[in-house]
Amino acid sequence: MKKIFIVLLLVLAVGCAKKLPPPETAMPKEPAKEAVAPESKVDKEAVKESIEQKQAKLHEEARLREEAKQREAARAAAESSVFRDVLFDYDKYTIREDARPALDTTADYLKKNDAINIVVEGHCDDRGTNEYNLALGEKRAKAARDYLSSLGVQSSRMSVVTYGEEKPLCTEQDENCWQKNRRAHFTVQ
């Protein structure tokens, strides 16, 4: 997603640079038969424009790299130290009492760092069936989102996706592993 965003920005940046000296104004307004001479003028300008473009592009790339680095650092910091998974009971999507402290921490962090938007993923253990678990995972993600929202985090900063039982953290067939998989998980958008 991030890659696509960067590519999109580059495209926009290049597009803008091109527009600054609009090529149309440099183009001769004379009739077509006299168009041969002014063309060299256009070429010079095109070369100049292309150098400017390249510089702008390099500058933009460096800026994006720096931004991406910062975002990555924030993401790593937040995901490893702040965001803890919200765990659920089997076939349930109600927020448990023991999940609240972690959600409070997450909400505090998000309120202090309002540039960070998150994705709330909903997951299930693999004992149910795939389709039902996709619906259940969505309910879990939305329950976690709504809880954060009730603590004052804007809903527009949180998007929701379900993966059902498709992306387990572990595959052992015991309660310890099943519990780890029945979770709402936060990632930085």
Place this chain on the structure above:
Amino acid sequence: MKAEGRILITVLCCFISSFILQPSAFAKVYIDITSPAVRKIPISITSEGPSAAKEIEGIITNDLEFSGLFSFVAPEVPGAEITVQLKVDAADEIKALWSLNDLIENKEVIMKQYTAPKKNIRTIAHQISNDIYKYVTEKEGAFRTKISYLAYASPDNKELHLMDWDGHNGIKLIPLGLTSSHSWSHDNSFLIYSSERYRGWKIYLFDLGDFREKLLFSSKGLNLAGNSSPSGDVTFSSSQDGNSEIYVMNINGGSPRKLTTSFGIDVSPAFSPDGTSIAFVSDRGGTPQIYLMDPNGSGVRRLTFEGSYNTSPAWSPDGKWLAYVGQRGGKNQIFMIQSSGTGQKQMTFGGNNESPSFSPDGLFLAFDSDRDGSRGIYIMRANGEEQKRITQKNIKAMSPKWSPFFK
């Protein structure tokens, strides 16, 4: 992609045949899908020609034995009521000349020749199986049908695949995304399915004519494909209004009609084969159970009452039965129940067994199971007999959907 399209089409229309067919005066076997066959027809088969002859003989034997309606006797042993003779020439392409003798009526009743490129040898064999089956039962055989299924590729990627009903001739249709909940159209012209790509679950249609994918429905939230009705309506679940509900819309577009409004989960809708009823899963009663409703959303009634987890409803072709997954003792098992709510019975007992789907003749069920360690596709007779794995151990395959008959 396009090349695969041609393969599929070739396989389905490659026959040049000449035949004489005298149908038998009456069906020799009457099929009751839910109980073991009362009597098996003794049959023998002989073949001559290159190794392709034995290969075809083997495929026919496998097909007819799996139906449970035939018992094979060695050609030199008396007792067969039907004998099949097969002559195969495989010089440039496969030419299979075969005949069927009815020893009770003491006459040759079928003589046909099928010709096809060598790569379509299995299709020739399955077509012969269908012909024999039809002579005996006066019903269409399912031996040339297909099964679509999902194959695990990575945590981000579950692919949509297609194979013959016996597990051979597998091809990949959709490599993109995390695919789920697919189904066949009534005329085999398309498949609909859901796929997660860039964190969005959308519903797509794959055209089996030109092998192209198109977007059928998208909205925010979870959108899961159900199946289509004979009149071209598609049912699906969507959480576009915040909560997963059942919808119906026309395959050609138009605005979807919302059929359910409950706080809980409503998911996995399935039109009955005649389109007069929709089965779906809901947790409105506290646990996931199967419900039935009319196609306009009225007349909702609960179908399953035993157990606290019943999902994945699949209709039998005659609309009398539903197969589904029920949890017992922490494991998922396949069950069948009549649409009237009676006659519930358990079909599987070992491992986890999920995603049942009936063959178009109602004689077989496909499902997935982890009973041998890794998840794979299995088939069984609809009376529970002859459960066997049809996908290789080295692929993780699941969610089979049996195609309708190919016309």
